[in-house]
Amino acid sequence: MRKRVFNQIILIVMAFIISACNNVSSSNSTEYQVIEKYVSNAISEDGVVVTPFNTTISLTMYNSKDTNEYFPLFEEEVLKLHKYFDRYNYYQDNTGKRISNLKVINDSYGTNEEILINDELYDLLNLSLEMTKLTKGYFNPTLGGLIDLWSDKFFLIPLENTDPDNDLITEALKCSASKENIDEVIVLNPIKKSVIFNKIDGCNGKVIISLGAIAKGYAMEKAKSLVKDVPSLIDGGRSSLIATGTNPNPNRDTWNLAILTPYTAINLGVLAIKGELTFSTSGDYEKCFYIINDDGSLTIRHHILNPSTGYSENYYRSISLLSDGNAGVIDALSTALFNVNDIDIIDEIVKNVEDYYLLDIEFLFEKEIIIDGKKMIDVIVNENFWNLIVADSISSVVNIVNILE
Amino acid sequence: MDISLRKNKTDLFIVIIAAILVVFFVAINLFYSNSKDNIISVYYDNEIVHTMYLNIDEEYIMDKEEFPLLLDRMVIEVKQGRVRIKEEESPKHYCSIMGYQSQKGTSIICAPNSVMIIIEGYEDTGIDWTPGGAA
Numbered sequence: 076m077r078k079r080v081f082n083q084i085i086l087i088v089m090a091f092i093i094s095a096c097n098n099v100s101s102s103n104s105t106e107y108q109v110i111e112k113y114v115s116n117a118i119s120e121d122g123v124v125v126t127p128f129n130t131t132i133s134l135t136m137y138n139s140k141d142t143n144e145y146f147p148l149f150e151e152e153v154l155k156l157h158k159y160f161d162r163y164n165y166y167q168d169n170t171g172k173r174i175s176n177l178k179v180i181n182d183s184y185g186t187n188e189e190i191l192i193n194d195e196l197y198d199l200l201n202l203s204l205e206m207t208k209l210t211k212g213y214f215n216p217t218l219g220g221l222i223d224l225w226s227d228k229f230f231l232i233p234l235e236n237t238d239p240d241n242d243l244i245t246e247a248l249k250c251s252a253s254k255e256n257i258d259e260v261i262v263l264n265p266i267k268k269s270v271i272f273n274k275i276d277g278c279n280g281k282v283i284i285s286l287g288a289i290a291k292g293y294a295m296e297k298a299k300s301l302v303k304d305v306p307s308l309i310d311g312g313r314s315s316l317i318a319t320g321t322n323p324n325p326n327r328d329t330w331n332l333a334i335l336t337p338y339t340a341i342n343l344g345v346l347a348i349k350g351e352l353t354f355s356t357s358g359d360y361e362k363c364f365y366i367i368n369d370d371g372s373l374t375i376r377h378h379i380l381n382p383s384t385g386y387s388e389n390y391y392r393s394i395s396l397l398s399d400g401n402a403g404v405i406d407a408l409s410t411a412l413f414n415v416n417d418i419d420i421i422d423e424i425v426k427n428v429e430d431y432y433l434l435d436i437e438f439l440f441e442k443e444i445i446i447d448g449k450k451m452i453d454v455i456v457n458e459n460f461w462n463l464i465v466a467d468s469i470s471s472v473v474n475i476v477n478i479l480e
Numbered sequence: 481m482d483i484s485l486r487k488n489k490t491d492l493f494i495v496i497i498a499a500i501l502v503v504f505f506v507a508i509n510l511f512y513s514n515s516k517d518n519i520i521s522v523y524y525d526n527e528i529v530h531t532m533y534l535n536i537d538e539e540y541i542m543d544k545e546e547f548p549l550l551l552d553r554m555v556i557e558v559k560q561g562r563v564r565i566k567e568e569e570s571p572k573h574y575c576s577i578m579g580y581q582s583q584k585g586t587s588i589i590c591a592p593n594s595v596m597i598i599i600e601g602y603e604d605t606g607i608d609w610t611p612g613g614a615a
Contacts, residue, residue, distance in 0.1 A: 108602070109585060109602040111585070111587070111598075113587075113589065113596060115525070115526040115594075116525075116591065116594055124549055124592075124594060126591035126592070130591075131589045131591060230572055231572065231574050231577055232577065308608060308609055310609065312612065313610070313611050313612030314611060314612055316609050316611070318608075318609075322608065324604065324608070326604060326606075327606075330608050330609070331606060331607050331608050331609075332607070332608065332609045332610075332611070333607050333609070333610040333611065334611075335610070335611055335612075342607075342610070345606070345607060354609075354611075356611040358611075361612060395611075
């Protein structure tokens with residue numbers, strides 16, 4: 076009898092072991108899981124902890140095997156590129172030697188020193204010069220001095236603040252290159268992969284190169300090449316996105332992206348896209364403040380500065396761009412277009428960029444209007460972009476849709 | 481058919497033991513999976529340093545002595561199924577301004593302090609990505 080009891084207990088225990096084994100096998104390394112991992116901070120030469128690209132960059136993959144294989148490579152690449160593109164800090168390489176990064180280039184302003192730089196920094200500077208010309212100067216990589224006047228005033232949400240002194244803004248504008256002279260200010264040598272940072276006549280201070288509007292997208296694009304076709308989302312600070320591969324979500328095969336309105340918790344709609352995509356959005360509702368005008372009305376000041384005026388523009392509340400690649404270009408373009416009020420010029424700039432980089436770019440602009448005291452959104456959008464929006468997802472705050480062919 | 485009362489008693493004993501074991505393991509499994517669904521991982525310098533649960537109210541205090549990359553003391557609060565950074569030192573206090581989060585898969589990132597809080601798990605809302613707008 077004892078033997079029988081023992082056998083029955085053994086059977087019960089085995090049943091539980093089998094059950095436990097089933098649980099283990101169901102959570103194997105290729106099982107569908109949404110895993111988002113963030114790039115860690117960099118450490119500067121002075122020991123300062125620095126957030127890469129001053130934002131959060133993450134890689135989302137859909138099983139632990141892919142995450143474990145690709146995230147370390149992704150993180151290493153993003154950190155490396157951040158160190159070269161950072162204009163605030165020095166960094167050292169593995170041998171303890173200071174690397175020739177953007178801060179080193181800015182230090183050389185006006186000295187006529189030729190700085191040898193790595194391929195990626197060279198490419199990024201070259202891309203910045205190209206984008207300056209293709210966007211008719213609405214994108215400008217030499218606004219560092221102007222940005223520094225404004226950046227401490229911006230807040231995550233709109234709070235009251237005051238403009239910088241207008242005289243300082245005027246002086247800062249004198250220390251920025253134009254689309255006409257930028258090739259003479261930032262002189263690149265494609266053979267030697269070097270740069271000479273020349274003086275601008277009439278600038279009493281320093282010209283400072285700032286690649287904040289393009290560097291993060293460029294880095295994401297470079298990091299994308301490591302991920303290849305493995306399904307993933309590369310998120311650059313919630314303003315840029317690259318999707319690779321096909322969404323492995325068991326419920327759908329499209330990547331579904333929300334398009335924001337300026338209003339908290341209200342999405343304009345949802346984009347549903349199959350396969351690889353590059354998306355960038357710029358809005359005036361983060362990194363901003365407001366001023367109170369003499370008549371009591373409010374004007375929003377935000378982080379996208381017009382290279383011509385030195386102030387931010389209020390033509391749009393938000394711009395979203397969708398493309399089939401080149402996140403650096405798309406980020407720079409969304410920044411540039413925020414300063415353009417004329418739809419014909421927008422069309423011309425977008426076409427310039429499409430032709431030059433062989434891209435298909437769709438855009439959506441949101442303008443705020445007030446009807447009977449209620450805030451609504453006018454939308455200006457490409458037909459192709461509009462067709463990708465899930466019809467029943469469109470918000471009731473949308474007033475008019477101007478669809479451009 | 482030869483039925484032995486003695487044998488039936490033994491069988492009954494085995495069935496009761498088995499039932500108790502099943503109830504016990506099911507309860508343990510339910511408790512474990514429930515806890516797992518509600519896990520909040522607190523990362524410091526990319527390492528998990530503390531685990532909290534959405535269904536258990538708690539305040540976790542991080543001191544600069546123990547976590548030198550912090551700009552100052554930080555307090556993380558779980559209350560009524562939500563988590564937030566209650567107190568911290570960072571430029572313009574961005575980290576605490578973000579307020580409460582409760583959705584699985586979302587995170588609170590406090591980069592100046594090298595702290596990240598992730599509500600583990602995934603909740604399919606039908607949207608893969610929502611932008612923030614600060615390009």
